[in-house]
Every structure is written in structure tokens, then in C-alpha cells.
Amino acid sequence: FEKLGICTQLAEAAAGLGWKSPSNIQEQAIPHLLQGQDVIGLAQTGSGKTGAFSLPILQALMERPQEHFALILSPTRELAIQIAEQVEALGSGIGVKCAVLVGGIDMMAQAIALAKRPHILVGTPGRVVDHLSNTKGFNLKQLKHLVLDEADKLLDMDFEQEIDQILKVIPRDRRTQLFSATMTNKVQKLQRACLVRPVKVEVAAKYSTVETLRQQYVFIPAKYKDCYLAYVLNELSGSTFMIFTRTCESTRRIALMLRNLGFGAVPIHGHMSQPKRLGALNKFKAGERSILAATDVASRGLDIPSVDVVINYDNSKDYIHRVGRTARAGRSGRSVTIVTQYDVELFQKIEHLTGVKMEQFQAEREEVLLLLERVSDAQRLAAMQMKEADAGKKGKRKGEDGDDEGGAVG
Template identity: 85%
Template sequence: MTVSPLTEHEKQEAITSFSALGVCTQLAEAAAALGWKKPSSIQEQAIPHLLQGKDVIGLAQTGSGKTGAFSLPILQELLDKPQPLFALILSPTRELAIQIAEQVEALGSGIGVRAVVLVGGIDMMAQAIALGRRPHIIVGTPGRVVDHLSNTKGFSLKGLKHLVLDEADKLLDMDFEQEIDQILKVVPRDRRTQLFSATMTNKVQKLQRACLVKPVKVEVASKYSTVDTLRQQYLFVPAKYKDCYLAFILNELSGSTSMIFTRTCDNTRRIALMLRNLGFGGVPIHGQMSQPKRLGALNKFKSGERNILVATDVASRGLDIPSVDVVINYDVPQNSKDYVHRVGRTARAGRSGRSVTIVTQYDVEQFQKIEHLTEVKMELFKAEREEVLILLERVNEAQRLATMQMKESDYGGHAAGRKRRSSDGDQNEAASSKMMKVGGRSGRHANRK
């Protein structure tokens, strides 16, 4: 799922447009090399202020390009005044921290930038060794950063020049206030601070007053807006045939990279197994999986080894996955903000995308609220009932096998301690393949005869 390289003409236009913001040629070329055709709205607004040394508070949704907005000015100043432990970027989730670090290193590859990721679920000693190598930029979750400040000998942020709080509303929602306060006590007062948030809550305003000095406020989109390049569709289905309609949608959109959002961890596991039993390349990610399993699942999806990611809302914010073609809301989100975050996985950076929301008889009121607050009238995804129900027998069998596989996994988990928590369904992959072969029909288009 890599971004298509730019043509020579597009590359020159990209370099020119980033240079116009004050970005040096070397970093403008790096942005173009990542496939960025032009600065996003948040980048256009934030970068000039940051290059002037001002604190910035940015209100922008996921997928707006804010990682580039805060990274490019940091890298440019680092290029002029190189020093270790130059910047600290705080993120609410481990996955987002890892992805920010990847993007920072990609942008700074030409100038030899080194970044280290400090997140839970990964060995502290290995992270301490990486800190000992004096990286330029630290990206981490607040809890693990505080752990290292307390326990890693020689690690100090006294020389820090830049502090970034990304997804600040989520940081505060996840009760990181105490850790952020501890970090603010040990970083220099004479620093540049950037705060990015999807929404301006009372908690975010309080944090802004505590850590920013005369900040410039930049805002990209309203709280409930979605991008114009997103085609938003819905499908009204009887609840008992929900899985059947999901299989139909995936068949119709075959060849696309898809994210499917569900409400519960168990449903995420069940759907991923069911889809694998039907021959789709599905992999789940949810809060009950161990960190290595979550990263493994995410990497399979990002590399293209799997083209369907089934996720709970834990993954609907911050996951920087380029070129997701389709977002499917298997469960209608419980509030409109979650809907915006979910569909923000597609139609990013000016590209087109599609979302399909499956609406049952129990979801109509919530669906209407989403349409009202986003001010978007979704179009109907066409599906003939008779054509959908042709799949029913195979879907029922796949459901039965998935339920059985989950029970086997959970039974094994009790015996082994905590196997269920780390289960991402891969232990059932071989079994699924055999079951497909027994059925005599495998592959995505097997039900299209």
C-alpha cells in the first residue's frame, strides 16, 4: 500500500509549493519523494508560523497531514542546529507513535535524522540502549516516556528544543494528564511547543494554557466535517443478514484495500475469521491483542500481505495507513465524531475514497443523526437482495467455523494463560485454508459462478 511516486512535473510542482512555505529544498524534495503533491491545508497554515519560532495549536482531523506540519519545521531547525534529544513528540497510542517516527525518519533520511520510539509493550532495556545512542527525536506515549525519565540512567530532556502533543484530546481522554504534567516539569521553559487536536475540549484548553506561550491557532475543518473526495454510501439491511451483506460488499469492491470497523473486540475477531474462511485476506486489530500481535497485524495490512483490516475504534484514530480505498462501518458508530474519525482513514491527502455504512433496523435513528451533523446525504449502495442471499449458505458455514475457531482459541488461552488476549486469528489460518479446500471453492470470487 505504498503511495504512487510523482511524475517529474508533479515532483517539481510539489517542491515549489513546499518551498513557498519556507521549507528548505532538501526537505521539500523529501516531501515530494513521499508522494506529497502539495502541502495540505494544515501544513499551509501551520508551517510558516512554526518556521518563525511561534507556538502553534492546530485543530485538524486525522488524515489532514499534521505529522508533516509539525515534522518539517522541526527537521529544518535541526538541520541548522543539530543536537541530540532535540524534540519530543507525544502520542496517545503505540501504533501512532511508531508511525510518526517512521514518517519523521523518512522525511529526514537525507539529513541523517535518528528517531527512537518509547512505547509500552516493548522491552525497556532495548529502548534505553537506543536512548544511549543519543537520537535527535523521541516519539512516545507519555507513560513510557515518564518510565524512562524515572529509571533510565543519564536520560534527560533538559536540552529539549521542541515539544509536540499530537492528538491532544485523545491524550487527555486516556487520562495521561498526570504523566504530561510530569514531563512539563522536566522540559525547559524556553522551548517551542505544538499542540494538535481534532477537537477543542475544556481539557485541551486547560492544557494549552499550561504549556503554550502566545500560540497561533490554526484550524482546518469543523468538528463534524468530511472531505469532498469521499464518496459516502449506506446499505439498509435486516440485522440477521448483516454478515451476508458484508461479504457481498467486499466481493463488489474486490481488489480494494478495506478497513472494517466494529463495536466490540469479539466481533472484530469473529469477522476476521469469518472473512478468512470465505477466502478474503482479513486481519484484526483490537485492544485485547498484545502489542507485538497488533503491530504484526498492522504491518501485514500496510505491506499489502492482507488487504482487509478489521478494527475496533481503538484503531480509528491515528493509524497512518496510506491508500485505504474503502472504509466499511459494519456497526454504525455510536456518535458522529467517531464516524468522522473512521471515514478519515480513506480519501486522504486529496485522494478519492469511499465509505459504506451498514444500517440495520436498530440503527436508523443514529444513522440519521450522523447525516444531520455531517450535513451529508449518503447515497444508496446498490445491492439486489436475491443476489446477496445467494451467498447465505457459504456465509452461514463461515460463521459457524469462525465461532468454533474462537472457542478453540479461548479454550487454549485458558490453558496457556493469556493466549486469547494475543490472538489475532493467525493460528486459525492454516485451518481456514484447509476448510476452503474441503469446500472445493477458494478465493475471493468463488461465489460468483
Template identity: 75%
Template sequence: MGADKNGEPGAGFIALGICETLAKSAVELGWKNPTPIQEQSIPHSLEGKDVIGLAQTGSGKTGAFALPILEALLKKPQPFFGLVLSPTRELAIQIAEQFEALGATISLKCATLVGGVDMMAQSILLAKRPHVIVGTPGRVVDHLTNTKGFNLRSLKALVLDEADRLLNLDFEQEIDQILKVAPVEGRRTMLFSATMTSKVAKLQRACLSNPVKVEVSSKYQTVDTLRQQYVFVPAKYKDCYSTYALNELAGSTCMIFTRTCEATRKLALLLRNLGFDAIPIHGKLSQPKRLGALNKFKAGERSILVCTDVASRGLDIPSVDLVLNYDIPINSKDYVHRVGRTARAGRSGRAISIVTQYDVELFQKIEHLIGTKMEQFPAEEDAVLLLLERVSEAQRIATMQVRESDFKKGGGKKRAGADGDDGHAADAHGGFNKKRKSRQ
């Protein structure tokens, strides 16, 4: 970490070549000293070189590209100076917020272009000629195609953040379209990725010129303060074991990862029917609902966030106590990103993976990747099976709620919470919570 040699706030950033105004903004944002990725990449970016930064989530990548862009803008302000491409709406919004916070004292204008938000409202923002645009590739291409007066002819800085994720989500075609209309001369390009895949290497060759490679951690490591456990279960009892683990670790803030939007939706309903304050976030929720769910979780109004991998990368969520892998990720590297949500900044944390008979090979690949044999989570089978009746009833009600919600989507008013997005679904249904109370 960069030390404040003079004892003055922001001295570490000033030593890298960042001006005092921006260094002060960084400190006010809680960045006391530069992180390793910032220390290694910022000086090269300030020299106008193309940069490839390989670093894990939570390593300070946003500062590594935002500060040099703002520094260059200070010297020569112009509209449409920088474009940052992000794989998800939430991450794009978060990056834009950090740009706005860092650039507040220099009158920065920033526009966010993401799906799920009205195109016309975004066109009005573009008409104000912002300095920096942050967006998802699909929506940026939509505006390049349809919004009069918007082009990238004056672009001086291009950032591809979470590049491995961008390519995994099949944005290659949109990125190609953007690269075709972006100038090559006088443009610096910064590519940040947690992993160097063959697709990322191909993208690097297509859009970077003599790049400087900066690597903070080449090994897929999980931090020492993370306790990694697994429980081997028959697939039919997966919900019982998940419920048992949550009961055993009651009071913990938790992120639960599933593979699909449907599993996220149904599991959130199931858990709420069992009395847990779970809330889902996945790609099929509207933008306001996704942000609402995130904000409730961050504010502590909900203690369990059930999510797909869309939420596992880069989101500014404070460290959680527990990560529960309800579904084992197909891509082993996604495991590292998931469990990176806990045991952050030296705090301890725990990750539990629910491994069924169908997941053994995937689980072994994860252990091989991280170079660690996980310990078994102690779960008494008899105690777990005592939950079977309650969990089965909660499953039945959750299935009914999903069907009811899907049926009503075509017409009529959908009941609050039927998608698991919020509200107290079980209470609204007159279902499991009430039944459970009547049995006591």
C-alpha cells in the same frame, strides 16, 4: 497548495523558511509542495511560537511539526531536543520513520518509545542520547520513572499529535506527569488535533503560551469524491449483509471498522471462513503482529483489514476503495476519521454503514454532523438471505476457533490463525472452506 514558483523541487518549502537540505528531503519523501496546514503553521513554528493546528487526518500534519523541529536542530543540535507524543504505537512508529527519512542527511538520531517492545532495548537507544523522541505517553512516563539518565530538562520542542485522540484514550494523567518535568522556559509547544474538544481546549490552556491557532477546516466535511451509503438491517442479519456487500464489491481493498477488539478478532475469522483474505488489527495483538498485519495490507497481500478505531487515525495506509462501518461509531466524529481512509487525493471511494435497529440515533447524529443525507445501498433481501446458511456455519466455526484459542492461551500450543491474526484459519481447522468445496 504552495506552488513551486521557481520550478525547482522544494521551492514551496524554502519559501516558508525551510533550508534547502530539508526541503530536498521533503521532496524525496513525496511532498512536492507544502499542504495548507504546513503553509499556515511552519512560519509561526520557525519563529518559536506555540501553535495549535486543527486539520483532518491526511493533511500533512507530521511535516508541519517535523520540519520546524529539524530546522531548529540544524541551527543548534542537542540531545533530547524534541518529544512527540502520539496516541497509538503504530502512529508513533510511523512519525519516527518520517523524522528519520527527513533527517537522514543531517545525521538525526531518533528513538521510538512505545509499549509492546522491550524496555531494555529502548533504554539502550536513550543512552545514545537521541535528538528526537517519539512515543506513547504511557511508555514515555515509564522511562522517565525507571531509566537512569533520561530526563526532559533540555527539551526545546514538545508536540502533542492527535491531541483529541490522546485525551479520549485517557492519557491525561501521563500527559500531566510529562508536563510537570518538561521545562516551560525556552520550550515551544505544538498541539495538533482533528477536532477542538473541551478536553483539548483545557490541555491547550495548560501547556501552550499565547498560541497561534491555525485551522484548515473547521467543518466536519467528507470529500465530494466519497460515495456515502447505508443499509438498514435487523441486527441478527448483520453478518449476512456485510458479506453481501463485500461480495458485491469484490476486488476492492477494504477497511472494516468494529467497536471492540473481540468483534475485530471474530469478524476476521468469520470472513476468512467465508474465503475472504481478511486480517485484523486491534489493541490486544502483539506489536509485531499489528505491524505485520499493517504491512501485509499495505503490500496488497491482504485486501481486507478489520480494525478498531485505533487504526482509523493517522496511519500511513494508501487510500482504500471501500470503508465498511460494521459497527456504527458512538462518537460521530470518529465516522469522519474512518471514512477519511478512502477517496483520498482526489480519488473516488465508497463508505457503507451497517445500521441496525439499535444504531438509528447514532446514524442520525452522523448525518447531522456531516450535513449530508446518505443514500441507501441496494441490497436485495432475498439474495442476502441466500447467504444465511453459509454465514451461520462460518459464525459457528469462528466461535469455536475463538473458544479454542482462549482455552489454549493458558497452556499448550495455540493453533496458527486462531486469533484471526494470520494463517488460513478455516483451512487449518478443516472447516468451512473445505465444506464449501465439498458441496459444489
């Protein structure tokens, strides 16, 4: 890092986080950022973007300390919290103060944090705008650095209006960085609106997956989908898994069904409260649970150091981001995509976009069907548990983890 121009103190802090040498995006972006240029970074999930934008900001802050020095915008609460954790860890030696401004957490507590005059603000656009409108004495007139992280996702989640409002109240004379996994038309439009003569650094093609990722599929009849899921989990036991589904309901159901089969599964989705989401995530990160069932919203930015296997239970256009959860930072990983008769077209599109011909996951049909009875029982029980939880019955069984409303067996 020192070779890139990062001072010894920050380089040592990076080493303390286990960053032995700069990642590709860090190597390319940091020198430009230290020179005070605006930067667009195109990089995959897990490429070290947070370090790329944090280190130059912290170095500039050391030279000219002030409150509200930088604002980092992120699409999700979890990502904002994780960015703040990394920034605080990197800046611990220089006494950096961070405030996190996200929904789902009491505004008053955040207003108190703002009153302590933090150097760096990390938040979701909606909550930042709430504070600009409602928190007395809070403004961004002195801001020197703006970072838009996961810009494509920020725009997919319809934060355009809030971003516009923020751009109107911050100084024109500032440095701006925009990081995105893909360069969409919306991102290009945003770039034109808020960056001045930016330098573009790119470490990933538009639709690319890392080379250390083994991409497989299993072609199955839709009615046996859960049986095949249980079979794959059994075959690859001892691994950590992320299972991606399309809806919150599906995530809940799968987590409950898998628990009923004796697997250590936790769900994370948009309908969970913030403390429950973080609780589930921490159980998974700590290794107490080996399976995280998640919706696509959770597929961006979650700070999970290593997932061995990504399972695409429902096919999604978000494939690139989903499989970005495994084979990170040079490690190998595997993705298994479950393809039913209804998914063939989307599956072919994914193969075309990534330019990768997936290999078939070898599943023995007879062995899969041996699981049918147990899986059917677990499905029925999960449906019952969800019904009880939704009805709010007094006698409902509490989920063993307290991280979702349904009950659990095994």
C-alpha cells in the same frame, strides 16, 4: 516547500517521500512554526500533519544540533512508530537520530537507544513517564520542542495525568505544537496549560468529512448483518477495505469468518501483541491482504496510504475519524455504514453532525439471502476457532497468518 521557508535539503527529502507540494495544513502551519510560534492545528486524519510539525523541527535542529531536541507524543504505539519512520526519512540527509518510546516493546532496548543520545523522541505518554522515572540519566531538561499529536485522542485515552507529569519536568522556555481532529473542552484546557500565545490554524470544520468521500448506508435487519457485510465486500471486490467494529472480540470474529468465506482479512485490535499488530498491518499495507478489520483505537494515525472503502460494521461516535481512512490526500473514496433497527438514532446523529445526507447502497435482498447458508457455516467455524484459541488447546489450528489466534480456511 522552499516557498514556505523550508531549506533545500529538507524540501528535497519531502519530494523523496512523494510530497510534490505542501498540503493545506502544512501551508498554514509551517511559516508560523519557522518563526518560533506555538501552534494549534485543527486538521483531519490524512491531512499531512506529520510533515507540518516535523519539517520546522528538523530545520531548527540543523541550526542548533543537540540531544533530546524534540518530544512528539502520540496516543498509540503504531502512530508513534509511523511518525518516527517519517521523521527519520525526512532527516536522513542530516543524520537525525530518533528513539521510539512505546509500550509493548522491551524497556531495556529503549534505554539503550536513549543512551545513544537521540535528537528526537517519539512516544506514548505512559512509556515516556516510565523512562523518566526508571531510566538512569534520562531527563528532558534540555527539550526545545514539544508536539502533542491527536491531542483529542490522547485525552480520550486518559493520558492527562502522564501529560501533566511530563509538562512538570520540561523547560517552560520551549515551543509547543498541538494537533487535533476536533477542538473539545479537554483539548482547550490542555491548550491553556501548555501553549503560549498560540496561532490557530484550521483546515477542517468541527465535524467535517472530505468532499471526495462518497458516503453510503445500507439499512438491514440485525440478524442478517454478516450476510450484508459479505454482499458489500463481493459487490465492491477489487477494493481495499477497513471494517470498523466496536470490540476486540468482534474484530477477531469478523476476520475469522471472512477468512472462512475465502476473503483475505486480517484483524488489528488492542488485545494483540505489538509484533502481531505490526505484522497484520504490514500484510495489509503490502497488499497481501485486502481487508483490515479494526477497532476504533486503530482508526487513528495508522499509516495506510490508501483505503478504497471504509465499512462501519458497528456505528460509532468516532465516525469522522473512521471515514478519514479513505479519500485521503485528494483521492476519492467510499464509506458504507451498516444500519440496523437498533442504530437509527445514532445514524441520524451522524448525518446531522456531518451535514451530509448519505445515499443508500443498493443491495438486492434475494441475492444477499443466497449467501445465508455459507455465512452461517463460516460464523459457526469462526466461533469454534475462537473457542479453541481461547482454551489454548494443544491441537488448535494456527491462524494462517499468525496474526491472530484463530484458525483459517480458504
